[in-house]
Amino acid sequence: MVMANILVVDDDKHFAELVAAGLEAQGHSVVVGFDGQMAIRLAKSVRPDLIVIDVNMPLTTGTGALEFIRKIPATRQIPVIFLTGAPTPSFYPTVEAHSRVAYLKKPFDLESLNSMVRQFLEQYGPAEP
Amino acid sequence: MRVIVRFQILFGDDQDGALQSSRPEIFSIRSCCKKYYHIPAEWRANAVDFKPELWRFANGESTAEHFEQWLYAHPELEAQLGKDVYVALISFHFDSADRAEVDALRSRLRSHLEAHGERSCGCAKWKDRDMIRLAETQSSKAFAQQFTLLVEHDENPLIQFVQCRSCNQRWLMRAGESGLQWSVARLSRSQDLAIIQDHSWPDRLIDEMAHFSDYEAWRNRLKPPI
Numbered sequence: 178m179v180m181a182n183i184l185v186v187d188d189d190k191h192f193a194e195l196v197a198a199g200l201e202a203q204g205h206s207v208v209v210g211f212d213g214q215m216a217i218r219l220a221k222s223v224r225p226d227l228i229v230i231d232v233n234m235p236l237t238t239g240t241g242a243l244e245f246i247r248k249i250p251a252t253r254q255i256p257v258i259f260l261t262g263a264p265t266p267s268f269y270p271t272v273e274a275h276s277r278v279a280y281l282k283k284p285f286d287l288e289s290l291n292s293m294v295r296q297f298l299e300q301y302g303p304a305e306p
Numbered sequence: 307m308r309v310i311v312r313f314q315i316l317f318g319d320d321q322d323g324a325l326q327s328s329r330p331e332i333f334s335i336r337s338c339c340k341k342y343y344h345i346p347a348e349w350r351a352n353a354v355d356f357k358p359e360l361w362r363f364a365n366g367e368s369t370a371e372h373f374e375q376w377l378y379a380h381p382e383l384e385a386q387l388g389k390d391v392y393v394a395l396i397s398f399h400f401d402s403a404d405r406a407e408v409d410a411l412r413s414r415l416r417s418h419l420e421a422h423g424e425r426s427c428g429c430a431k432w433k434d435r436d437m438i439r440l441a442e443t444q445s446s447k448a449f450a451q452q453f454t455l456l457v458e459h460d461e462n463p464l465i466q467f468v469q470c471r472s473c474n475q476r477w478l479m480r481a482g483e484s485g486l487q488w489s490v491a492r493l494s495r496s497q498d499l500a501i502i503q504d505h506s507w508p509d510r511l512i513d514e515m516a517h518f519s520d521y522e523a524w525r526n527r528l529k530p531p532i
Binding site: 214217218221222236237244245248249251 | 381384392396400
């Protein structure tokens, strides 16, 4: 299995840490952020292989962060998995407009997330150094 | 405090907004309004003009941290700046860049703003609190015509709440005795709404502007850049 650097972003700190722990248990290295602006900042500095991000967050939403991440040359290829509770009508067009994007509806079990992460990493691989 | 709110029609030739003066030696923007109207809703919710914030960063008046937060909150900025400069800004590592790198970014942004016709609105370049000294050959009247009077402070009528006709930024302004010096203070959105909706003026600024009308005195009171 491919091990990767993963950025997990959720404004619910407890939930973010829970997801991070689940991914770390699989052998991944995880960095955690708590809002959309942190997501952009960490994506630029950490250059993760994959981003797992909540949709509804303060300052900048998950989809808002994705727009920035896709425009920044250094981060535009990073695959993104959204974690969403109640997606708004505008969420789906945003997901469809971008490649390397998938979503997982909350609540979900960690195995579903691990499975999707595994699939993404096998398909897209860790980013080039 | 009673506040007289007077509005003038925005259209028509420039003379509609021309300043007149009760004392010939003092130029101000007051007393020139022929028609007064309530505040149109679109003025309150006028389109966001990004230039003042961009200039603040370019001039070193706002911190990299503040600018980064503002940048991420305004994705629509790309249309105004163009892709190259916009991508350069959002790609910048604000949190880890050293001073020289931030200065280089400020310089690049300043060059871009100057090269793309932003000179049409001079007030975007002013500092938040500034003293504008006109050249001897520059007309005070022409200077004042760049602004529309919104509200005149009733206790200090030389202090006026005005709006730039080009970028819609709101300012407090006071003309110096010669008409060649203007003390100006940029108003934040909350400050300008406080004046319009609650008739609440920023007392400290009013006090300073009321007592320091000459260039050097005001200059000495200006805060250093943030």
